[in-house]
Amino acid sequence: MENKAMKLVLSGAPHFVTGYDIQKTMGMVIIALLPALAGGVYFFGPRALLVTAVSVVSAVAAEFLFRKALRRETHITDLSAVVTGMLLALILPVSSPLWMAAVGSAFAIVVAKELFGGLGGNFANPALVGRAVLLMSWPAFMTRWSPSLHAAAVDATTTATPLGILKLGGTITDVIKSVGASGKPALYLQMFLGNHAGCIGETSGLLLLLGAVFLVVTRVIDLRTPVAMIAAVFAASWLFGRDPVFSVLAGGILLGAFFMATDYVTTPVTPIGKWAFGIGAGLMTVLIRQLGNFPEGVTYGILLMNVVVPYLDKIIPRKFGFVKPRKVNA
Amino acid sequence: MSLKTFRGGIHPPEHKEPTRDVPIERVPTPTSVVIHLTQAIGAQNQPLIKVGDRVLKGQKIGDVQACPAAAVHASITGIVKKIEPAPQSNLKDGMAVFIEADGTDETAYMSPLDAFACSREEAVKRLRDAGIVGMGGASFPTDVKLAPPADKPVDTIIANGAECEPYLTIDYRTMIESPADVVEGLAIAAHIVGAKKAYIAIESNKADALPVIERQFAGHSHGILMGTIIAATKYPEGGEKMLIKAVTGREVPSHGLPADIGVIVQNVGTLKAIKEAFIDGKPLIERGFTVSGGACKTPKNLYAPIGTVVADLIPGVIQLSDDVRKVIFGGPMMGVAVASLQTPVAKGTSGILFFTAAESKQYEERQCIRCGRCADACAAWLMPMLLNAALLSDDLNRADAIGLVDCFECGACSYVCPARIPLAQRFKLGKDLLRNQRAKEARHGK
Numbered sequence: 016m017e018n019k020a021m022k023l024v025l026s027g028a029p030h031f032v033t034g035y036d037i038q039k040t041m042g043m044v045i046i047a048l049l050p051a052l053a054g055g056v057y058f059f060g061p062r063a064l065l066v067t068a069v070s071v072v073s074a075v076a077a078e079f080l081f082r083k084a085l086r087r088e089t090h091i092t093d094l095s096a097v098v099t100g101m102l103l104a105l106i107l108p109v110s111s112p113l114w115m116a117a118v119g120s121a122f123a124i125v126v127a128k129e130l131f132g133g134l135g136g137n138f139a140n141p142a143l144v145g146r147a148v149l150l151m152s153w154p155a156f157m158t159r160w161s162p163s164l165h166a167a168a169v170d171a172t173t174t175a176t177p178l179g180i181l182k183l184g185g186t187i188t189d190v191i192k193s194v195g196a197s198g199k200p201a202l203y204l205q206m207f208l209g210n211h212a213g214c215i216g217e218t219s220g221l222l223l224l225l226g227a228v229f230l231v232v233t234r235v236i237d238l239r240t241p242v243a244m245i246a247a248v249f250a251a252s253w254l255f256g257r258d259p260v261f262s263v264l265a266g267g268i269l270l271g272a273f274f275m276a277t278d279y280v281t282t283p284v285t286p287i288g289k290w291a292f293g294i295g296a297g298l299m300t301v302l303i304r305q306l307g308n309f310p311e312g313v314t315y316g317i318l319l320m321n322v323v324v325p326y327l328d329k330i331i332p333r334k335f336g337f338v339k340p341r342k343v344n345a
Numbered sequence: 346m347s348l349k350t351f352r353g354g355i356h357p358p359e360h361k362e363p364t365r366d367v368p369i370e371r372v373p374t375p376t377s378v379v380i381h382l383t384q385a386i387g388a389q390n391q392p393l394i395k396v397g398d399r400v401l402k403g404q405k406i407g408d409v410q411a412c413p414a415a416a417v418h419a420s421i422t423g424i425v426k427k428i429e430p431a432p433q434s435n436l437k438d439g440m441a442v443f444i445e446a447d448g449t450d451e452t453a454y455m456s457p458l459d460a461f462a463c464s465r466e467e468a469v470k471r472l473r474d475a476g477i478v479g480m481g482g483a484s485f486p487t488d489v490k491l492a493p494p495a496d497k498p499v500d501t502i503i504a505n506g507a508e509c510e511p512y513l514t515i516d517y518r519t520m521i522e523s524p525a526d527v528v529e530g531l532a533i534a535a536h537i538v539g540a541k542k543a544y545i546a547i548e549s550n551k552a553d554a555l556p557v558i559e560r561q562f563a564g565h566s567h568g569i570l571m572g573t574i575i576a577a578t579k580y581p582e583g584g585e586k587m588l589i590k591a592v593t594g595r596e597v598p599s600h601g602l603p604a605d606i607g608v609i610v611q612n613v614g615t616l617k618a619i620k621e622a623f624i625d626g627k628p629l630i631e632r633g634f635t636v637s638g639g640a641c642k643t644p645k646n647l648y649a650p651i652g653t654v655v656a657d658l659i660p661g662v663i664q665l666s667d668d669v670r671k672v673i674f675g676g677p678m679m680g681v682a683v684a685s686l687q688t689p690v691a692k693g694t695s696g697i698l699f700f701t702a703a704e705s706k707q708y709e710e711r712q713c714i715r716c717g718r719c720a721d722a723c724a725a726w727l728m729p730m731l732l733n734a735a736l737l738s739d740d741l742n743r744a745d746a747i748g749l750v751d752c753f754e755c756g757a758c759s760y761v762c763p764a765r766i767p768l769a770q771r772f773k774l775g776k777d778l779l780r781n782q783r784a785k786e787a788r789h790g791k
Binding site for chain 1: 590
């Protein structure tokens with residue numbers, strides 16, 4: 016059969032590709048963040064949803080408009096801007112002005128991501144850059160904490176986070192009192208459930224772990240980095256005489272470890288690199304909490320480690336066939 | 346029973362169902378064939394015949410005094426019409442002999458040779474004269490493979506029946522339909538290299554071929570210790586290095602050969618060809634292959650003379666749907682998309698796939714998001730995302746330092762990449778660029 020009309024496609028092997036793409040990856044992360052977002056709404060009211068929506072819309076719009084302005088192809092359907100917007104909202108106080116959330120996430124997208132070439136080109140986690148900038152620009156808004164709607168003890172409109180209480184010279188007993196717990200075990204439980212002051216999505220260890228398990232089971236994230244980071248926080252807190260369990264549950268450790276320190280683009284690709292990144296981020300966080308002016312250090316802990324990723328990527332694991340030749344039994 | 350395997354790899358959809366249970370069909374002798382003079386890795390053959398000559402099926406028509414190289418033979422009896430370049434399955438036009446059948450079935454086979462009675466030199470020469478090459482796709486001359494240097498004793502030989510490429514089922518059918526030939530060929534190959542142990546390794550999805558094969562051990566093993574191995578169904582389990590790792594636990598050294606660690610691997614189709622070369626005196630002039638793919642209305646396993654032009658099989662043997670957009674020689678992971686249906690079946694053709702427009706979809710390449718899936722999939726334990734970054738910044742030295750040449754282009758990284766980066770293709774190109782750069786440096790005495 017001589018079929019002159021037949022046009023054949025020529026392309027390099029393989030001629031076969033998995034259905035799994037960037038959009039699906041980001042979709043999984045969004046699904047995994049939903050429990051924490053729901054927790055935010057439950058503990059801090061519907062405004063949590065509003066702040067998140069504004070942040071997401073601003074992130075997507077910023078990416079779309081910026082790329083349009085540069086006459087480049089837009090990729091908002093890959094959902095990566097949605098993830099950045101969500102992550103940023105989850106690390107803002109629920110009382111954040113909406114304009115501030117919008118500014119933060121637009122800054123995260125345009126400056127931290129697009130100016131470096133878009134998804135894949137950025138060296139620092141965009142959501143964390145956004146939070147760092149907001150923290151420096153409007154520290155008052157960024158440290159105005161609302162108590163959980165379901166807190167037992169307080170009826171004030173503003174309060175301090177558990178870590179904030181410690182930073183102001185309080186003791187763990189003051190923290191126990193602040194959440195209305197009866198003792199340490201009850202405190203741990205309240206902390207784990209998320210029934211305390213903090214950023215929208217960071218308070219509930221339970222809901223964060225739910226999302227994390229989903230990402231681990233679906234093999235979206237690698238456990239090495241979060242395990243290393245949590246272990247480092249636990250050990251370093253203990254060495255400094257801080258309550259290690261409380262230290263892991265308080266602040267943004269779990270959110271940071273499972274959702275920020277596992278960001279593909281801005282963390283190492285090699286197994287050793289992942290361990291080192293996690294340990295480094297954990298140590299930095301505790302050092303900032305203990306010695307710095309901030310009560311919390313996850314943001315800067317991870318951002319500082321983002322910077323050294325190119326060096327960590329230089330530690331290449333053993334390749335196939337790099338063994339000493341073994342003796343053959345003739 | 347835990348299955349033997351290697352670390353890394355992928356699980357693409359198998360697509361073997363359409364042809365798995367279809368017996369191998371011998372195609373009617375074509376009226377003409379196009380036989381490329383050089384069909385093996387190595388030196389270029391010279392024609393031994395002239396235009397107008399009558400050649401017999403099995404007659405040697407191309408050879409060269411060099412090593413490695415493999416002779417080629419006429420696969421039908423007829424008249425040499427012309428000797429000129431023709432498209433081949435590596436996308437380069439190669440010098441080919443066009444033979445028109447004269448309707449007779451005269452053959453010019455060699456006389457049988459007892460591999461267990463002749464000298465090793467005679468046996469190796471027989472492989473050379475029969476033009477046997479690796480039929481899994483690599484087309485490396487078998488006589489060279491089965492004659493490793495004396496300082497590298499081989500203790501184990503593995504028959505590769507893994508057939509890890511999706512769609513392909515010809516090795517499976519060969520094992521089911523000609524188990525005695527495979528075992529006999531394995532015994533001959535083991536005897537030639539002096540291997541004490543011989544294994545037949547298959548993937549778990551073909552486990553039903555094992556009892557069929559084991560039944561032949563008694564009559565055809567010639568005293569060689571034989572066993573069967575079930576390896577995990579995973580791509581690229583049938584990669585030579587991967588299969589050796591799975592079966593023996595040994596790692597072929599980087600830049601080394603299997604013989605360096607005392608192992609030889611041969612595809613089951615090649616073993617059948619070895620048996621035929623000795624017992625029947627028949628050179629490698631025919632082979633089996635799978636035809637399949639979404640645009641192929643008649644998925645099946647065929648047995649055809651080397652040199653059969655694909656277009657000549659349509660529509661008598663193969664029927665295609667109208668939306669054929671891609672024709673692949675080999676499997677979907679490592680096969681080559683050809684430009685023309687005038688491409689003939691070669692010694693290394695294990696399958697011909699016809700893909701629809703939907704199956705031939707091209708994707709936009711995005712920036713690497715460093716998700717690490719390529720590294721998980723890499724059977725050579727490389728960091729494809731870092732190789733990609735090095736090559737994109739034209740840093741060949743960096744790419745070399747982190748293992749560019751250890752990539753064997755299985756394509757698993759490209760398959761899993763969510764950013765649709767043609768990683769394997771880029772590494773293939775990078776290896777060429779690196780080879781050129783190193784050659785240039787050598788010339789300039791650097």
